[in-house]
Amino acid sequence: MSKEKKQHHEQLVRISKRDQMVFWKSWLVRLAAIVLALILCAFVIVLITGYNPLEVYSSMWSGTFGSARKVWLTLQKTAMLLCISLAVTPAYKMRFWNIGAEGQVLIGCLATAACMIYFGESMPPALLFPVMFLASVAAGAIWAMIPAVFRAKWGTNETLFTLMMNYVAMQLVSYFITFWENPAGSNSVGIINSMSKGGWLPELFGQKYLLNILIVAVLTVLMFIYLKYSKQGYELTVVGESENTARYIGINIKKVIIRTLLISGAICGIAGFMLVAGTDHTISTNTVGGMGFTAIMVSWLAKFNPIVMTLASFLLTFLSRGAGEIATALRLNQSVSDILTGIILFFIIGCEFFINYKVTFHFRARSHKKEVRE
Amino acid sequence: MAEKPVAIELKNITKHFGSVVANHQVCLKVHEGEILSILGENGSGKTTLMNMIAGIYYPDEGQIFVKGEEVSIRSPKDAFDLKIGMIHQHFKPVDVLSAAENIVLGLKEKGRYDLGRVTEEVRRISAKYNFEIDPTKKVYEMSVSEKQTIEIIKVLYRGAEVLILDEPTAVLTPQETQKLFAILRNMRDDGKAIIIITHKLNEVLSLADRVAVLRKGEYVDTIETAGANEAILAEMMVGKKVALNIARSEPKNTQDRLTVHSINCINREGVKVLNDISFTARAGEILGIAGIAGSGQRELLETIAGLQYINSGEIVYHDPKTGKDEDLCHKTPMQIRELGVRLSFVPEDRLGMGLVGNMDIVDNMMLRSYQKGHSMFLKRKDPRTLAQSIIEQLEVVTPSAATPVRRLSGGNVQKVLVGREIAASPTVIMAAYPARGLDINSSYTIYNLLSQQKENGVAVIFVGEDLDVLIELCDRILVLNSGRITGIVDARHVTKEEIGLLMTKTEESAANE
């Protein structure tokens, strides 16, 4: 009787924390997850369209890299996503769940657009660009600092606070659009300074996007160095790992939280500056287009490593651009890219479990124990 | 007296955790209508043993009988079904729920859920045993003693006939303790079997009918309290002195380094954790701090290190270089360091406070020193050299200096931490339980390091739990008891029993002497 009961209680599956997986092994697991996800996506594609998934994937490839223009566009999109990912990373490393990047970038866009509209045709470029840049950096930084101050002082839940700030920013943009709309009644701003090109970032070597890409490349290196080699990066890591240790060595935790979010928001501001001055030359509530949220996933998937983030943001950009391309080719709707991105994200998110935990099955141990008892 | 029926009997219970033997061949009996006390030092396996009755752990060997029948207790639910209930030491009721809601939490009763009926039932139980509790009060408004009452009623509500209490008086004031004891006596008279884990001798004598003593996981004996006194119990608990052969030198050139003057400290729950503490730590000497866990050791060290708020009192540092006195009260660790006070601290919680588990050894070396210099960037060169030298000198077993410390074994983690703290060439070093969980060799490495520091003229403060070690390693021993100093003794001329008594006697028994 008691023996039956014992068997009943014996766990079949046991989950325990892994020490640390070997570097290459963990990447193998992630790769396997992506491959599995692509296979599942292929099924979905067949189910929906009936096309050969290999053809679909190859048209995704040519859609992303098919021409020089397409390559540049892909690089530009990757750079923007990467830039926002870099921005959220210090906060995340500190375990500050800032999901307000969307709003922080947008408010940066707003500041840039305002400068372009009000000073774009009156200020000399040598003054205009610094003003635009500083305005957007300040705007992003302030937008991020508000929740940080409340979190540092009163422990206000930063996830919910930053989330709400996104929509405040969007409504603020909508508000200004009504003043700036062009032509009247269109409810959109239109291309700002389309004739004078005042406040437009210059083209480098005839490439519209090159400057943006270079700025982000520099930022990536700087962020890598900041996190790994600077004292501030070290401090925020300690705060994120253990507030108790931070206290023990005398770090001023509140100061670190606010400072880190200022940096985070400032980079978001830079992203906003580039989006408006460098590429779009206009502003709408959709200028950031959800990249603020995607960036969170990029940063998290890359384990907060800026170099790996380059790959992750490239992967996600490739997916959405490629899927957009097949949507056009097959006359489907653009949203198919979101579906594929979603599926792949689920797999990558899920596979982390197998990197961090060990799952063992206990059939053998059970029969062994029984023998011992008898 | 007629033998009462046996409620629970343990036969030859053995439990291992890895290579550590927590309980070895323990036999125990508790009768209905009896209070049995389990007595033993920290780490003697009392809680583990009781957890096996309560279904938290499952014994490796041995049998458990309830009312004469052999049983298998696999989960707390099994224990409840056998009418056994345990009140754990670190209970955590759900804050936002009321007392009554906490009591019925998780219970699968038949019939409609009726909080009114539960409240009535709780009131009935309270009246029967004299509990003072408002069932509708929310837990976050309650004192620790009220929260404990919830836990006891929770167990009674589930119909427990056997109650196990793990150090219930640790969190209570003397008045609350007296109240609790009266209630426990009521329950005994009601025919319940009660097991109470404690290491306070006078409580054992005033409350229990019989007392079972454990030492280092082994069962010593069970005796009637009627024929016992504190000296007998203390000796049973601490055992005969064991020779350890720790090299101890005579203190040389001692001079006062740190003077603590009547510190008082009240924690968030409003309990006075440090009560009028005064002592002096001298350079060239190891000052041991003995006491039952939670007597204020952690708070004392953290106040000195600038991590705790002090309600009143003074901490004065005598700077050997300038000869000046520095006041350390109400200063942050950073400010203390800026004063030029070289204070090292090996906290009890190694990976949660002293080190960052996910960082590698080199980065952990920098924790104390990274701010040096005006550069914006970290200098990893010195920490790297330091890491290498610690790995070599202290024989830290690690794949490399770039290994996260989380992956090292306990002893190696401690070597890294102690090594770093010593490398700062301190004038005062405080170490809390530095040998806890370490094997013999690593323990001796740590002891020798501390002795060396003493010979180098450092004032060493050592918080320990093993009395044999304290007596052999330290020069003086300060004994803490519920946040008070009950004695500062010369380690060379003290016996374990004397320290044991200082650690365990309470105010009333102290007053009687």
Add this chain to the structure above:
Amino acid sequence: MIDIIATFVKQAIIQGVPLLYGSTGEIITEKSGNLNLGIPGIMYIGGISSVIGAYFYESSGVELNPVLCVLIPLFCAFFGSMLMALIYSFLTITLRANQNVTGLALTTFGVGVGNFFGGSLSSLFGEGGSISLIRTGECFKATLPFADKLGLFGKTFLSFGFLAYLSIIIALVASWVLNHTRVGLNLRAVGENPATADAAGINVTRYKYLATCIGGGIAGLGGLYFIMDYIGGAWTNGGFGDRGWLAIALVIFALWKPKHSILGSILFGGLYIVYLYIPGLSRSSQEIFKMLPYVVTIVVLVIMSIRKRHENQPPASLGLSYFREER
């Protein structure tokens, strides 16, 4: 004047219904300690599932039965959303993934699925063109036949489709279950302190799964209401807008109490449309009014954290995954 106010209240309630569904679902989810930021995606899925169900029923050629016209989309919406919540539960509870990241991915996915099928359902399976499910929409919009005859009161409060009333009933039931049943008590304990709940013999995993899935299902009904009743059976891409996030804001505004969110939803709904009813208001001020729900929510969040009243805090373990420490 009174007529204008009555119309305003009615419109506010209409705008509030999807928010109420969303927030009730999210409250149930959050009470188990899961912060599901996938709610906006789930509400899209609720909408599109109902569209798909209704589309196939309407185009199947059989004679349409009004009861089935309602039940088929209703079940499709509920189970479609539940399936989404199940993905979230599996990833965060079983695989212990980060809740924020999983939720955001779920939203990406859900919005994508919604807009994809909404836009291309008819070109995939039918003759193309935009979908219009007027018959189904009519069934959902059906009101009490005598509502209009009851004067102002009837017009203002009795002239909604049944889903509006259902949203209030569900909120009230959820409130009752949370506060007056054993299941609710256990669920609250799981969200507050899973370790204690576990020690008390509550199956934490099961509670988290069930709360998240049922919560997701309920939230999905918000999408159903929007498509079938408010729009009247048509899909416009992105038409649902940011109502999902507004529903999450409402959870905070209502201090995690479904009862409060009934009034809160009407208030939020009112702020959404109030510019139409205040004469002389420019379009720019209308945007400021739309901002108000979020600003108010932030203010509530801040006041809550400063005052630290225990009853008004988020569930203590919100956002954290739980697993038993093993020795």
